Amino acid sequence: MTAGHHGGHLLDRPHHDGSELYVERGTPRLGDVVPVRVRVPASRAERAVHVRVVRDGEPRFVPARLDRSDEHDRWYVADVPVHNPVTQYRFLLDEPDGYRWLDGRGLHARDVPDAADFRLSVHAPAPRWLDDAVVYQVFPDRFARSTGHDGPPRGPLPDWALPAAWDDEPIAAGRGVAQQLFGGDLGGVEAHLDHLQRLGVDTLYLTPVFPARSNHRYDATSFARVDPLLGGDAALASLSAAVHARGMRIMGDLTTNHTGAGHEWFARARADRTSPEAQFYYWTEQDPGYVGWLEHASLPKLNYNAPELAARMVEGDASVTAQWLRPPFSLDGWRIDVANMTGRYRADDHAHAVARAIRATMARINPQAALVSEHFHDAAADLLAGGWHVNMNYSAFTRPVWTWLAEPGTELPFLGMPVPLPRRDARSMVATMRDFDATVPWSVTRHQWNMLGSHDTARIRTVVGSREAVEVAAALLLTYPGTPVVFAGDEGGLTGTNGEHARATMPWAQVAAGGGPRWDGATFATYRRLIALRRSSRALREGGLRWAFVEPDAVGYLRETADERVLVVLARDAWPGTRLPRALGVAGEVLHGGAALTTGPDGLVVPATDGPCARVWRLT
Template identity: 60%
Template sequence: MTDHLLDQPHHDGSALHVPAGTPALGDVVPVTVRVPRESGVDRVWVRSVRDGEPRLVEARDDGGTAAERCLTADVVVHNPVTPYRFLLDGPGGYRWLDGRGVHDREVPDAGSFRLTTHAPAPSWLGDGLVYQIFPDRFARSAAAADRPVPDWAVPAAWDDEPAGAGPLAGTQYYGGDLDGVVEHLDHLVALGVGTVYLTPVFPGRSNHRYDASTFAAVDPLLGGDEAYARFTAAAHARGLRVMGDITTNHTGEDHEWFRRALADPTSPEHGMYVWAESGPGNPDVATAPDGQGYASWLGFGSLPKLDWTAPETWHRMVTGPDAPIGRYLREPFGLDGWRVDVANMTGRWEDTDRTHAVARELRAAVGRERLDGALIAEHFHDATTDLLAGGWHANMNYTGFTRPAWSWLAEHGSPVAAHGLPVAGARRPGGAMVAAMRDFDAAVPWSVTAAQWNMLGSHDTPRLRTVVGSDALAEVATTLLFTYPGNPVVFAGDEVGATGDNGEHARTTMAWDQGARGGGPRWDASTLERYRRLSALRRGSAALRDGGMRWAVVDDDAVVFLRESPAERVLVVLARAPWSGAVLPGWLLGGDAEPERLYGAVGLAVGPEGIEVSGDGPAVGVFRLA
């Protein structure tokens, strides 16, 4: 049997430990730590950091149970982000408790818990899953057949396999449009979607449209402004929220602003872009036909970089009356927020860094149009510093969720499991996955962790089913997605078992004809039912939506954790292979109640030693304990 971790003190930022709400500067916030009586801890202090100096306050007894003491101490919120951790004293010497766990050594503040005065993401982001749609590949309305194929595009039949590399990856054109999305909104409602996120709808010279030629209008190939308005109205009528997608780091080289910038060095538009000399020290500089050097996204000359030190950039993008950030939040479109592409690079170039200023101003602009508007960053790497600045509400959580989950469930040596790296994937033990997740979760306030966009794949990655290689492991991954803190994000097609080797190859079309017949090679009805069940499970559970996170067992081949709210305790068991099983303490049941199975087939029994978790695997189990 694998040992459990429930004999260790525990704290997280959820309502069981920290009062709900956003503190203001000067507020005194009581924070509570739960200390198992068998842990040997005698006294507890909270160590907070105020103006860079640590302060210690002893915690007071604050109730508890026969199994756990609750101790509470007050933290003064003197700075916009206030770190704190707990000093534990007992036999064997003092230890520290922070977001990464309990340590019998000195630890840096990077893993400390955090209180913040920055308002959290709007609560509606947690109402149902977030569903990502790549417009060219989702659905075609009848009107799509009458639209002329653009000169950059190579027409494809709806059932053609997407190109995974080469010029065709960006030019293969299937003709999906916005009215096609409207025709299938009932599929989203049945899936339990709360928010629809569409990748860009502005015209460009690619099927992905991240190379916008204007922000002033919606691509006519998608149906234009009128179709976008019809789509958002139809989504809102069904109770769905809608997130747009915008590039703040760059435009397309065909953008009207960039064309004017190239044509006239004295124009206001010229000042909106970063101009630089090409050379070995500037690999991301491209050269225009007239010889002008300009910064671009990763050296792709089709994506010239905006200069956020220029007032004109702010005016055109954010503050002007027709600036896209505000315009599409207003009627007739009424977007509920933005996902910001390449947020990590926006405003950064050499010795200039305006990223945090841009993020804060974008949040302010969204707030002026919609008090409950959302702002989500795309950041493939370590976004923790950016998420502390009061700009982005949350991030697309590749590093804190996607990559760790892949590393635990993918086959060793898989060419798709190390996406973005020039090496094969490595299958890691459960402890490595948990350590990575705790590292990234601990680096941001709980209000951010609870709002993160957790994904098992997106339009920029291989498909989940290809990464893990089997339906059984796909179920383990999907159960993790719907039970982990944060907002589950599903890329259209994952719910019916789509496959794909990389981001471009993964941009498959939806096989609606097979769905209408009850299934087929590209529409797995059993996978769809799994997603619907797990989505409904999350919506119906206060603990899964809003509860804290407590790791209970971490084994090479299995992990067990608790999600706990003031009203509910849910136990989640995930196993990638057979393992030794575990016995959890009986006090988790809170009385004589039997565990209630909510999902999955993992064996669970109440015995004289406690709650016995079987070593089934690959398998999952979700149980309500109290």
């Protein structure tokens, strides 16, 4: 993928994605025939276009017919039979100098493997409300206290807790990381819902709320109730009612892979090896006598060979999965912790069965509930099986964005790898995005949970090093296909060097004052404008994605629906601008960034930048 200044664009290449311009929206059934379209620029000299469909493992060719044409493009359409639950296809262009393949990674003048083929899936996609959603992640211990005081938490505390004042710095590593207790609770979240609505988000995602022996609560001691430190069941019911009264949604966080060592199931299992619960875990001859998640003795791993475990955890109306979706809690879905490891141990692999069971249970109680997996690397195989709707999109979004926008010379570790975070050019970023996006259907891509960071990573402000670079990152988050997720505090420029250090408290007095040492009011205003921009544009929420140009320090892409075309240009540094072809239309409304887009004799003139910046225009 190459591009240069003043005319070095990527818009002279054929294009297809799964958005409405190319594939009618809807979930096909086995036996359906789905028309798929491809756009071929008029500058090309194709003699014919075919679609290669993989049917029962064997490639077959379907001729495409010319559907319409104008001075800029020719549009071809071919009928793809949906013969398998996931039907793969790609386009073959017969050109005078040889054939070319078009797949999700782009155009190739050589043979390529099937991994990046386009896909039609009979599995229902995530609920349509995710089209419009902007998600706000809250780590309850660090968001707000219902009491409002700033000293150490009041009242009796558990024996594991190390109480901290609200303005203390989170411990980044070593002793006390999981025990430092700031005392945020669900009542505190409810008291600050105005902040969420002022920002413009509409979906609240809470990390675990079950009782545990840590501040993160991924080591649950029960799935049957809410931690009293957070206010108990009544606090979650009240928060859910308040969220729904505002027309918002609320999602929970569930560990299907493990429990805590203090969990009531595990206590019964250890006390009586003949109990049903004893079958819920993996036992070994080595210390500590059972399998822990990533060898952590505090997190014994669940064994889905036990039918009773599936019944209690994921199957049926009495399961943990179901309990919290019903009133009075009425969660609108689950994010599943370490979903990639759930049900997997040595020769056992129940991951897809567990995911499908969760989805089926959720669908019976709330057909509009969303199911999101946590998976830090390549999740493609798990996203094709009819289980998880979408994934927390570290691989196709967070990681490549970090490498492009990382502060020069940073020594931050790179998301769990034993190497520092590299700084790479935009060609690397875009190639990585396309590689991973191409392995899942568009019905997944359009709802993937895209993040600039989370409670498990460094803060984006620390990664990129400046307010201006944060704006570029936030603009990418809020204009790229998928569901944007904002970790509470990123909208005000909170900092943190790793996941634990990033779990900083919200400085509410500074938020109320519009700024302060820990709260950047200008960054908050930027996030608010960009969220409002996304809400104002159907193309930014639902449109396809066409890369217009990719240069080391700048990228441009189009988001397109049948009724709107939006151009996004992002630069990480000073950049001399470029020109794009007249086929895109004429300069239209400036949506973000201030600078005007002009129309010259050779096409659209994209203005230069003198530093990091984000610009968005609606074309006419």
